[in-house]
Amino acid sequence: MTNARDIDADPPLRRDAERNRRLILDAAASAFAERGLGVTMDEIAQHAGVGVGTVYRRFPNKEDLIDALFVDRLDEVTQAADEGLAHEDPWDGLVWFLERSLQLQAQNQGLKELVSGTSHGRERVTVARERLVQKVRELVDHARAAGTLREDFDAFDTPVLQTMLGSVLDFSHDVSPELWRRFFAIVLDGLRARRDAPTPLPAAALDEHQLDRAMAAWKSPRR
Amino acid sequence: MTNARDIDADPPLRRDAERNRRLILDAAASAFAERGLGVTMDEIAQHAGVGVGTVYRRFPNKEDLIDALFVDRLDEVTQAADEGLAHEDPWDGLVWFLERSLQLQAQNQGLKELVSGTSHGRERVTVARERLVQKVRELVDHARAAGTLREDFDAFDTPVLQTMLGSVLDFSHDVSPELWRRFFAIVLDGLRARRDAPTPLPAAALDEHQLDRAMAAWKSPRR
């Protein structure tokens, strides 16, 4: 007799199909990471070395593919929040989280787009995002209660902060991938309740050539 | 005898044409200001109450229209830099400029897109932008030399700073148009060489509802 689980479970994939599924997942992961959620399904198929039709056989649409790929990535960010929450000093915990989160987003353009509100992704991604937001609020509230974070900073300011630093990621990614650390350090100095002298900046400023390149590549959003 | 100027000068427009030219300029100015350079020529024509053909009769293409409209706006920003340069205290001058520049960009979405590097606009706009960049460098160098601006801040960091704060403008414009002032204040605290306690934040944080709306509307750039 077959039980409920056997009925629900899809039959195993044929060997070639399983291999292609992996190729697609790998290609999609690296394409989304490098160039964001805007990559076309055709590009993903080409990278995977299969036809577009094959991609659509496995993943009915693009959102489903994103969903399958990014739940784990978002969980990594949530885990960073948990690690931050576990720190003894709440300020250190907040900084730990912000830095790790930004670093993950710097490594993964698609994750960045997902974290900062773009409506991409399906239910599982949305749920993961909400869990994250909750934890980040705790993190901020603790740091403020401890008195290291300036008092007038609000938990609802954090997504704006992330968007703001995320734009530095976009701006300079191709030209100086670590530049965000400079501005993160500046912002942190601005977030501390008290401070005597600035914390040294961790990355080099852009030079003229890099700046030109970044500005030329920068496209503003909106409709 | 007709001199060189008469030969170069276009014959005056017919009365109706002149009237429409103004209608188009006005409609384009407010559309670009409110919704950015992405507005379509058809929208502009409709706002002006004329046909698209009429717009194209006066302005051969969209770039020319942008050019005609934005040279003056960019000069306003440059003027703010000059005013900043005229301040007695170089730090106050820098803050004056940044605040005024951001404020102008907050009022004019199109200006914001033009200032932060998008390749829109033709030669006259490009020239105006370069003049501006030069002045901003002076401003930064003075403030650093005076010792109020942190030493490790570089003149080439300024466009990144503007992009960063510009993203706050994009993020919250529809929901809380003054929010940028909060983050501007935070960043300024991070830019000061020394400081005891945080400067009070000038705008309210977003509430949950506003944040949801902003996140939903936020689209990331890239291809």
Add this chain to the structure above:
DNA sequence: GCGAAACGGAGGTAGGTACTCAACTTCTGT
């Protein structure tokens, strides 16, 4: 009242992308 200038706006053109489908290929259990 005539000719030149200006107008309007439907449609041409170009570019881009998610997704489909019918003909073909590969796998697997017997």
Add this chain to the structure above:
DNA sequence: ACAGAAGTTGAGTACCTACCTCCGTTTCGC
């Protein structure tokens, strides 16, 4: 060995968006 189910393919479809053109019609100025 082979049947037929499962899988593959990629040109094609459907759809969108936005700049710009064209030409029949209207308005202006002399």
